Amino acid sequence: MSAYLLRRLLQGVLTFFGATFIVYAMMFSIARDPLQALAGERPLLPGQRAQLTAQYHLDKPFIVQYGYYMKGLVTGHLGNSLNGRPIADMLAEAWPRTIQLALIAEVIVILFGISGGVYAALRRGRVFDQTSLALTLVVIGTPVFVIGSVFQSVFGAQLGWFRPSYSAELGIATYILPAIVLALLSLATSLRLTRNSVAENLRADYVRTATSKGLARDRIVGVHVLRNSLIPVITFIGADLGALMGGAIVTESIYNIPGVGHLLFQGIQLEDGPRVVTIVSLLILIYLVTTLLVDLLYAVLDPRIRHG
Amino acid sequence: MASLSQDAWQDLRRNPVFWIALGIVVLMLLLAAFPALFTSVDPRAADLARSLKGPAGGHWFGFDKQGYDIYSRVVYGARSSVLVGVFSTLIAGVTALAVGLAAGYFGGWVDGLLARFVDIFLGIPLLLGAVVVAVALSGQELGIWPVVLALGLLGWPTSARVVRASVISAKHQDYVQAARVLGASHMRIMLRHILPNALTPIVVMLTISLGQFIAYEATLSFLGLGPRNTISWGGDIATAQGWYREAARPLMFPAGFLTATVLAFIMLGDAVRDAFDPKLR
Amino acid sequence: MSHLLEVCDLHVEFRGRQEAARVLNGVDFHVDAGETLALLGESGSGKSVTAQAVMGILDTPPAFVRSGKVLFDGRNLLELPLADRRAARGAGIAMVFQDALSALNPVFRVGWQIGEALRIRRGLGRAAARARAIELMERVKIPGAGTRVDDYPHQFSGGMRQRVMIAMALALEPKVLIADEPTTALDVTVQAQIMDLLMELKNERGMALILITHDLGVVAEVADRIAVMYAGRIVEQADVHDLYRRPLHPYTRALLDSVPKLRADDAPLKTIAGLPPNLARIPPGCPFHPRCSMELPVCREQLPPALDLGGRLSACHRAQELLDA
Numbered sequence: 001m002s003a004y005l006l007r008r009l010l011q012g013v014l015t016f017f018g019a020t021f022i023v024y025a026m027m028f029s030i031a032r033d034p035l036q037a038l039a040g041e042r043p044l045l046p047g048q049r050a051q052l053t054a055q056y057h058l059d060k061p062f063i064v065q066y067g068y069y070m071k072g073l074v075t076g077h078l079g080n081s082l083n084g085r086p087i088a089d090m091l092a093e094a095w096p097r098t099i100q101l102a103l104i105a106e107v108i109v110i111l112f113g114i115s116g117g118v119y120a121a122l123r124r125g126r127v128f129d130q131t132s133l134a135l136t137l138v139v140i141g142t143p144v145f146v147i148g149s150v151f152q153s154v155f156g157a158q159l160g161w162f163r164p165s166y167s168a169e170l171g172i173a174t175y176i177l178p179a180i181v182l183a184l185l186s187l188a189t190s191l192r193l194t195r196n197s198v199a200e201n202l203r204a205d206y207v208r209t210a211t212s213k214g215l216a217r218d219r220i221v222g223v224h225v226l227r228n229s230l231i232p233v234i235t236f237i238g239a240d241l242g243a244l245m246g247g248a249i250v251t252e253s254i255y256n257i258p259g260v261g262h263l264l265f266q267g268i269q270l271e272d273g274p275r276v277v278t279i280v281s282l283l284i285l286i287y288l289v290t291t292l293l294v295d296l297l298y299a300v301l302d303p304r305i306r307h308g
Numbered sequence: 309m310a311s312l313s314q315d316a317w318q319d320l321r322r323n324p325v326f327w328i329a330l331g332i333v334v335l336m337l338l339l340a341a342f343p344a345l346f347t348s349v350d351p352r353a354a355d356l357a358r359s360l361k362g363p364a365g366g367h368w369f370g371f372d373k374q375g376y377d378i379y380s381r382v383v384y385g386a387r388s389s390v391l392v393g394v395f396s397t398l399i400a401g402v403t404a405l406a407v408g409l410a411a412g413y414f415g416g417w418v419d420g421l422l423a424r425f426v427d428i429f430l431g432i433p434l435l436l437g438a439v440v441v442a443v444a445l446s447g448q449e450l451g452i453w454p455v456v457l458a459l460g461l462l463g464w465p466t467s468a469r470v471v472r473a474s475v476i477s478a479k480h481q482d483y484v485q486a487a488r489v490l491g492a493s494h495m496r497i498m499l500r501h502i503l504p505n506a507l508t509p510i511v512v513m514l515t516i517s518l519g520q521f522i523a524y525e526a527t528l529s530f531l532g533l534g535p536r537n538t539i540s541w542g543g544d545i546a547t548a549q550g551w552y553r554e555a556a557r558p559l560m561f562p563a564g565f566l567t568a569t570v571l572a573f574i575m576l577g578d579a580v581r582d583a584f585d586p587k588l589r
Numbered sequence: 590m591s592h593l594l595e596v597c598d599l600h601v602e603f604r605g606r607q608e609a610a611r612v613l614n615g616v617d618f619h620v621d622a623g624e625t626l627a628l629l630g631e632s633g634s635g636k637s638v639t640a641q642a643v644m645g646i647l648d649t650p651p652a653f654v655r656s657g658k659v660l661f662d663g664r665n666l667l668e669l670p671l672a673d674r675r676a677a678r679g680a681g682i683a684m685v686f687q688d689a690l691s692a693l694n695p696v697f698r699v700g701w702q703i704g705e706a707l708r709i710r711r712g713l714g715r716a717a718a719r720a721r722a723i724e725l726m727e728r729v730k731i732p733g734a735g736t737r738v739d740d741y742p743h744q745f746s747g748g749m750r751q752r753v754m755i756a757m758a759l760a761l762e763p764k765v766l767i768a769d770e771p772t773t774a775l776d777v778t779v780q781a782q783i784m785d786l787l788m789e790l791k792n793e794r795g796m797a798l799i800l801i802t803h804d805l806g807v808v809a810e811v812a813d814r815i816a817v818m819y820a821g822r823i824v825e826q827a828d829v830h831d832l833y834r835r836p837l838h839p840y841t842r843a844l845l846d847s848v849p850k851l852r853a854d855d856a857p858l859k860t861i862a863g864l865p866p867n868l869a870r871i872p873p874g875c876p877f878h879p880r881c882s883m884e885l886p887v888c889r890e891q892l893p894p895a896l897d898l899g900g901r902l903s904a905c906h907r908a909q910e911l912l913d914a
Contacts, residue, residue, distance in 0.1 A: 205691040
């Protein structure tokens with residue numbers, strides 16, 4: 001058990017520093033003038049130039065710059081946006097909304113992705129199975145921003161089923177349409193994954209054994225098959241957080257939800273380099289920590305890995 | 309092997325999905341290469357008098373808010389998507405091939421080292437990484453290249469894993485072992501013996517990623533990070549989204565074309581994989 | 590007199606897209622309490638399918654029972670309502686599978702799996718089921734059963750895993766135990782231990798044991814009666830001593846001749862020429878005739894019926910001749 005954990009943790013640490021280093025390097029070494037890139041097309045005032053140089057320690061050697069930058073990220077010293085506001089303050093306000101949105105989306109994914117997948121696997125080749133396979137393929141092939149825009153136009157503006165953009169006074173209800181949009185891609189993928197996994201496990205030898213013990217089919221599917229089938233699905237849903245975050249940028253900007261994704265979107269529109277780099281780095285950080293946790297969860301769920 | 313690919317071709321020939329997907333792909337390539345064949349309307353001719361007007365004489369899809377001809381915009385928008393898709397797939401494909409071949413063929417510490425390298429790049433969600441690259445290069449007028457570079461340099465790790473896996477399975481075939489015993493060089497074994505036999509899954513993977521790169525390009529354009537002064541589906545969808553309360557048509561047409569293109573590449577890849585995958589027979 | 594388990598004229602086919610393979614073509618046998626019957630045959634002869642049909646665990650589709658009866662305690666299992674059929678599994682007839690690693694569920698503890706039927710079918714509590722699982726594991730001689738009860742299948746050696754399988758099959762105290770090649774996947778030394786254990790348990794509990802195997806050595810040691818299968822039929826059935834002393838079917842003879850003997854210094858080892866028939870296209874007449882060394886013209890045209898030759902059966906046109914010789 002400890003050997004797997006240790007190896008996985010070491011890999012996680014390596015990936016963590018490697019990935020953040022690459023992101024940092026991309027931001028500050030591809031551009032001809034990183035300071036100008038941070039400010040986009042607007043002219044940089046001499047004062048701003050000095051302030052940015054200090055904020056990112058651009059007068060120090062590259063590896064030292066990276067060290068400062070990581071230290072800031074981990075300790076929450078995120079520096080200021082180009083307009084002078086502390087990025088940490090902006091984020092503190094935005095986080096709860098993004099988390100609410102993502103949680104609702106996850107619930108939708110788990111509820112419909114898994115049950116749909118199990119149902120499709122149990123009726124392989126029938127109408128539901130065929131339809132869901134076709135529909136999920138369409139969803140997988142459609143960029144999130146297209147689904148978001150089309151749903152906003154159709155279900156928001158034309159049919160009027162939902163308020164087409166964020167309104168705080170609606171409370172949690174305002175997140176439903178955006179959360180559906182955000183969830184769809186993961187839902188489609190996890191439905192297909194669940195279907196294939198359950199279908200494969202239904203043919204496993206241990207199902208025969210369970211049948212010959214005189215167990216009812218419901219129990220065999222609900223306990224034996226499900227427990228085995230869900231291991232890859234749960235790890236997928238956890239690891240899919242990266243896609244969910246990318247989707248949150250798009251979804252929040254379409255529906256004007258003032259969350260982290262929207263903050264990032266605004267940063268891009270306003271060519272506010274510091275804000276964009278900081279938020280992206282933070283999101284990647286969260287992503288890396290989550291994938292590590294998911295790998296550990298995998299070991300908890302699958303005894304073969306745990307006692308490997 | 310020959311009979312397997314013949315069987316696969318027999319399967320493909322009878323699969324309508326394959327032909328539909330191929331048809332859409334070919335159509336999109338034609339749109340990208342020769343837009344003038346499909347429309348004589350200037351996609352940049354704005355006429356506010358026609359703002360949001362419906363279809364009329366020769367303007368099949370009607371007009372958008374600024375009075376652009378939507379059909380013409382959609383036709384000319386294909387080029388940026390296709391170019392970004394093709395070039396970023398080339399970069400990502402070459403990287404994935406090099407890394408996957410080396411890791412799969414040499415194994416041992418080379419494989420271990422490259423695996424960590426792949427892990428690191430997989431740790432960067434593609435859209436987020438691409439945002440950083442696009443922002444870093446935003447000050448300069450580089451056209452489609454920042455997006456191509458971002459997708460090409462960050463979008464290879466999954467394909468590299470596919471290449472590695474197929475190389476490993478090809479490596480253990482008898483004729484490869486034979487070539488090695490006969491003293492063929494590593495390069496020769498890799499290029500002449502292993503690569504041709506590992507090609508199908510790689511081509512399938514790259515076809516699917518081409519579709520995905522097109523989706524990412526459109527997403528970046530939608531976020532305002534696409535090439536400037538270029539007509540693109542993503543950009544037009546972003547503009548239309550701003551007016552969604554007034555009209556759906558300017559949104560639906562580019563969205564439909566984009567989705568059809570992405571789907572076509574994914575379905576093409578899927579169809580070829582299904583035909584070649586003996587497990588599903 | 591009725592038997593504990595009786596299989597009558599069982600036909601099973603596998604339906605493919607274009608053609609159907611007839612894997613069982615009229616299988617008849619019976620087994621009584623305390624008796625060991627060996628189903629012997631090459632792979633593809635239908636012995637495992639027979640076991641699965643008796644248990645009711647055929648993969649349907651593609652497998653379908655076309656006709657026949659499986660009488661257990663006088664009731665035809667094939668016609669029972671689903672719930673009664675299920676009740677017969679485990680408690681009436683239980684099964685030990687060949688590959689315990691894939692037959693056990695990888696993500697549950699072995700004690701949980703052994704006790705599962707007790708909890709679900711007998712309503713035992715968690716603790717009671719666990720205690721009973723430990724007892725069963727001790728009974729099948731798993732050292733340290735009290736701690737190993739919480740281990741997972743992959744943590745056991747092949748032989749120990751097969752003991753877990755046996756403990757699980759015994760949980761509901763079945764009257765018939767079907768062991769499908771229980772030792773094929775194991776090392777030779779472990780094979781003997783597992784067979785000894787099975788025999789011991791059979792004698793202790795007075796169970797009927799149906800042993801499915803292709804190993805003539807195993808059969809000679811443990812079986813009371815042997816049924817030899819070929820192309821989905823039982824071609825010869827006899828008491829173990831009679832069968833070994835004087836096989837009355839050319840296929841059985843060929844099988845016995847193909848076993849290496851320690852003192853066989855004179856003759857080279859014989860093999861059976863040719864392959865078993867394609868079950869989708871079984872030749873007319875006796876299915877063994879293309880490979881038979883005693884073939885007559887009649888063998889190509891008429892399917893030989895199973896002849897009763899004084900308490901033993903042989904489905905060969907020349908069985909009487911062989912008996913008289």
